[in-house]
Amino acid sequence: MRLATAAISLLTLAGFASAAPYRDDLVQWNLNTNQNAQSPLDYQSTRPGGKYTKSPDNWRAIPFYTLLLDKFADGDPSNNDFFATPFEHDWRETQLRFGGDLKGLVSKLDYLQGMGIGGIFISGTPFLNMLWQADSYSPIDFTVLDPHWGVWDDWRNMIDEIHSRGMYLMMDFTVGTMADLIGFSGHLNESTPFDLNEYSAVWKHPNYMPWNFTEYVDFDVINDRNDSCIMPKFWQDDGTVVDVQTNGCLASDFDQYGDI
Numbered sequence: 486m487r488l489a490t491a492a493i494s495l496l497t498l499a500g501f502a503s504a505a506p507y508r509d510d511l512v513q514w515n516l517n518t519n520q521n522a523q524s525p526l527d528y529q530s531t532r533p534g535g536k537y538t539k540s541p542d543n544w545r546a547i548p549f550y551t552l553l554l555d556k557f558a559d560g561d562p563s564n565n566d567f568f569a570t571p572f573e574h575d576w577r578e579t580q581l582r583f584g585g586d587l588k589g590l591v592s593k594l595d596y597l598q599g600m601g602i603g604g605i606f607i608s609g610t611p612f613l614n615m616l617w618q619a620d621s622y623s624p625i626d627f628t629v630l631d632p633h634w635g636v637w638d639d640w641r642n643m644i645d646e647i648h649s650r651g652m653y654l655m656m657d658f659t660v661g662t663m664a665d666l667i668g669f670s671g672h673l674n675e676s677t678p679f680d681l682n683e684y685s686a687v688w689k690h691p692n693y694m695p696w697n698f699t700e701y702v703d704f705d706v707i708n709d710r711n712d713s714c715i716m717p718k719f720w721q722d723d724g725t726v727v728d729v730q731t732n733g734c735l736a737s738d739f740d741q742y743g744d745i
Contacts, residue, residue: 511696513636514613516628528628532641538648547603547653553585554607554634555619560588567632568695570616582619587635587643594646604653611640611656615664616693621657623664625698632695665689666699667706667739677743681716683735684743704738711736 507520519529541547559565565574565584575581590605597605609621613629621631630637647654669677669684677684685708690699714734719727735741 511629513638514630514632516630535641538653541653544604544653548601549604549606549655550597550600550602551606551608552590553609553620554587554590555585555621556583557585558589558593559584559586560590560592561586561635564633564635568616568693570693573616580619581617582633586633587639591643591646594650594652598650598652602652604655605647606655606657608657610659613695613698616695618664622659622662624659624662625664625666625694625701627660627703629696629698663701666691666694666701669741669743672743679743681729681731681742683741686737686739686741706739706741707735707737708741709736710734 506522507517508515516530517528518531519527522528559576562584564586565582567573572581574584576583590607610624611621611630611634612627613625614621614631614633615623615625630640634640635643644654666689667686668689670687672684673687673689686706688700688706710733712733716729716731716734719729721727
């Protein structure tokens, strides 16, 4: 697959996600620049001064360095506690944010290049993430960049710096794991037993979520039943077929069978 710049790759994602519309307070982080967008198909973005960078003929021939951006290098301490929440940043804890960011990565590019590294792979989502999830595998929205890494101009500068050294960039697009915004009715403070009839789900609306992103804009909880839904066969370990008694399944974007 041919890639232009990593910035263009990020911009392309905006056309496939029904995520955050234009907001004045998110200008420095929101990929969408169309103030009049009515749907994701109307989203627009720009890459001022950008130029096409040809992909290598063989990606496998490039020595890549994989990193978790937060754990690599802290180039701008001012964004470590961006949302000013408890335990958002603590460099002494392995499970909280260390403070690494894009400016820190740029400051180490000469070092990486000197080791013979030809490409950088940033692991985890570049997008808005759960506040205390430093590994970046809990995305909330797929067009708003995480402010802990920097602003749009920091991303553009980082990409330009990498390309100016003849190096390449790969980005992780994490959708297999997401933020913790959904709970099951009656079990918000306890583990929910598995049930093939599923549970009604609710948005938790935590008061610590950034910029009032208390729900996924890309996906929705639907507690209406689809009576035509037929479960597959299930077998016990000894080969006995399980007698499944269900009344269809929920028409939600999520499986609501409990905590698995």
